Amino acid sequence: MNLIEPGYVRTMAAYNAAMNTRLYDCAARLSDGQRREDHGAFFKSLHGTLNHLLWADHVWMARFDGWERPAVLQKDSGSLFADFEALRAARADADGKIGDWASRVTLEWTRGPLTWHSNTTNAEMTLPAGYAVMHFFNHQTHHRGQAHALVTAMGEDTGTDLLGMVPPIP
Numbered sequence: 001m002n003l004i005e006p007g008y009v010r011t012m013a014a015y016n017a018a019m020n021t022r023l024y025d026c027a028a029r030l031s032d033g034q035r036r037e038d039h040g041a042f043f044k045s046l047h048g049t050l051n052h053l054l055w056a057d058h059v060w061m062a063r064f065d066g067w068e069r070p071a072v073l074q075k076d077s078g079s080l081f082a083d084f085e086a087l088r089a090a091r092a093d094a095d096g097k098i099g100d101w102a103s104r105v106t107l108e109w110t111r112g113p114l115t116w117h118s119n120t121t122n123a124e125m126t127l128p129a130g131y132a133v134m135h136f137f138n139h140q141t142h143h144r145g146q147a148h149a150l151v152t153a154m155g156e157d158t159g160t161d162l163l164g165m166v167p168p169i170p
Contacts, residue, residue: 004130006105010169012137013102016144017095019158023147024050024088026156034154035084043077043143046150047087051080053143054091057098060136063116064129065101074120105133 027035027046035047043049055077061067072080081087110130118125148158 002107002111002128002130004110004133005107006102006110007168007170009105009110009133010099010102013095013099014169016137016140017099019144020091020095022158023144023151024091026151026158027084027147028088029156030151030154032084039150039153041146041150046147046154047084048079049143049147049150050087050091052077053140053147054087054094055080056139056143057094057136060132060139061094061098061101063114063132064136065097067097 027050030046036045038044039046041049043052055070055072055074058067058070059074062069070077070080081090110128110133112129113126114129114132115124115126117123151158
């Protein structure tokens with residue numbers, strides 16, 4: 001059974017890029033202090049959460065498309081970029097590259113195995129590539145939801161719904 005097809009990958013890449021743009025636009029209207037304030041989120045602050053999201057995207061894209069892995073480990077992923085504008089530029093660059101990768105994903109690739117070494121578990125893992133892609137997009141949505149809650153609590157609103165924001169992409 002194949003759960004993931006190329007149209008899903010392309011649609012989710014476009015949705016994530018659109019949501020990241022909205023989220024970063026909201027974050028840019030906040031002060032640096034607000035972005036860095038510890039709100040008890042898993043990566044403490046909005047800034048830390050945004051850093052972790054970008055870090056994880058780079059880790060997964062290293063597995064999917066040969067990107068360079070981040071120089072920091074997961075435990076330090078919340079501090080990948082100290083400067084917000086540098087983080088924002090890196091996010092936009094990553095979203096463009098994820099969209100490019102998504103345009104090249106084939107049904108055959110999603111059905112094949114993906115093997116990598118996980119630093120988190122210190123073990124080699126193999127999963128169907130499509131299943132790993134599902135985790136990739138779910139992880140983005142999970143932490144972006146946390147970031148959305150943080151900016152909402154600070155008076156901003158990103159909107160969140162895929163429907164009406166991004167049409168299905170074949």
